[in-house]
Amino acid sequence: MGRKLPSRGKRRGSHRRPEGRVGENLQAIFPTDTQMALEAFYGRHQLTADGRPTAAWERANLATITLPYPLTLAWDLSVEVRRLTCHRLVAPGLSAILAGILNAFGSLDEIKRARMHLYGGCYNYRRVSGSSRLSTHAWGVGIDFDPDRNPMGKPYDETEGMMPMKVVEIFETQGWKWGGRFLGRPDCMHFQATT
Numbered sequence: 001m002g003r004k005l006p007s008r009g010k011r012r013g014s015h016r017r018p019e020g021r022v023g024e025n026l027q028a029i030f031p032t033d034t035q036m037a038l039e040a041f042y043g044r045h046q047l048t049a050d051g052r053p054t055a056a057w058e059r060a061n062l063a064t065i066t067l068p069y070p071l072t073l074a075w076d077l078s079v080e081v082r083r084l085t086c087h088r089l090v091a092p093g094l095s096a097i098l099a100g101i102l103n104a105f106g107s108l109d110e111i112k113r114a115r116m117h118l119y120g121g122c123y124n125y126r127r128v129s130g131s132s133r134l135s136t137h138a139w140g141v142g143i144d145f146d147p148d149r150n151p152m153g154k155p156y157d158e159t160e161g162m163m164p165m166k167v168v169e170i171f172e173t174q175g176w177k178w179g180g181r182f183l184g185r186p187d188c189m190h191f192q193a194t195t
Ligand SMILES: [Zn+2]
Pocket: 137, 142, 143, 144, 189, 190, 191
């Protein structure tokens, strides 16, 4: 049984935030989570004959960021990840999010205790599991952490060592959406740069 999620902070009235926080601005510009909106905002994939994004598309749309702390591949704990590839439009925000996670936990040891070093992937041209539509990962605007404890479909339960809410808050402050709030099928490992 899932417990009730902590609610998202109340939005301030727009007339009261002339400067606003970065996240509030981004929330206004990120696209909705439909393939049409994602293609319009992040670019429609150009595909090779075997159905993969072309190298030219990847060069034009993706960026590589250097991580503020090393991640570990969740499915191969012997692999340390120092850089990751995401969409160029989310690269500065994602860097800020990861720096925010390091700052919030204070050390790599504490990050590991919270299992937030366990990286489940970002850019990956693929469909949503069980669907024909493209995943936000296909644009490099979705990222997963600690998939073992946060499997797709499992409702959030704070008693089971799932996604730390302070990580959720950091992503949401930058305008990202948490999969734990998806209606229908929750995906607590997942964050995406959509409204
Ligand atoms: Zn994901």
